[in-house]
């Protein structure tokens with residue numbers, strides 16, 4: 001019995017069973033990261049809400065939040081969130097191009113994968129260089 | 135198993151009810167999020183490390199507050215719907231899955247409303 005049939009019989013979810021993929025091929029790896037970063041972004045909105053709500057709470061709370069966000073740990077979280085956001089945005093565009101039936105040949109998928117990673121990394125670097133220098 | 139038709143096997147294990155609508159709203163919010171995210175990134179860059187006065191002056195501009203609220207709504211809606219798909223894929227049994235989805239919905243709406251109200255509070259106070 002295949003894994004899929006087994007799951008259907010149990011009445012449980014039937015996709016996407018990571019075990020059946022080679023998780024470290026570029027194609028599947030980028031796809032898995034899209035999902036991991038999507039979930040991470042949602043968790044990361046806690047940080048966003050903390051930031052914006054602290055401003056609503058007043059100057060004191062805002063300074064306290066900025067102290068935390070300006071610490072090395074705060075930087076780490078914000079850096080992670082920014083890269084996840086740019087990656088997920090670029091890959092999201094790639095996803096929606098596929099939805100229109102474009103670029104579905106294996107060669108295109110590899111090519112757009114490299115382009116996407118380059119764009120996401122480039123945007124992250126540019127954003128941080130600007131953010132730290134302005 | 136082998137004696138059942140393909141249709142018989144498919145019945146009852148997948149939804150043909152609101153799947154398309156969910157998928158479509160997820161795409162619409164994703165499309166909206168592309169320009170909103172680029173704006174958000176530039177906004178954060180412009181107020182990175184700013185003191186309270188600068189930040190509140192930034193949010194007091196209607197364009198900034200408005201776009202920030204659009205970003206919050208699109209982001210939270212899209213994130214919630216995406217997370218629902220993930221939960222549907224991996225969380226079983228069903229009763230646990232429903233509980234997780236209830237928690238997810240409540241958490242996202244509470245955080246979303248707090249965020250929007252916060253933007254408005256700062257914007258109006260100036």
Ligand code: HEM
Nearest residue numbers: 035038039041042089092095164167168171209213216217
């Ligand atoms: C910045 C612009 C964004 C774009 C263009 C975008 C695009 C997409 C697309 C196309 C999908 C569907 C992927 C698929 O078919 O498997 C998706 C899934 C998802 N997105 Fe986004 N997204 C964006 C921002 C965000 C943000 C800000 C969050 C979090 C708050 C988020 C959370 C998620 C989650 C949790 C999923 C589900 C992942 C999955 O099913 O594998 N996204 N996104």
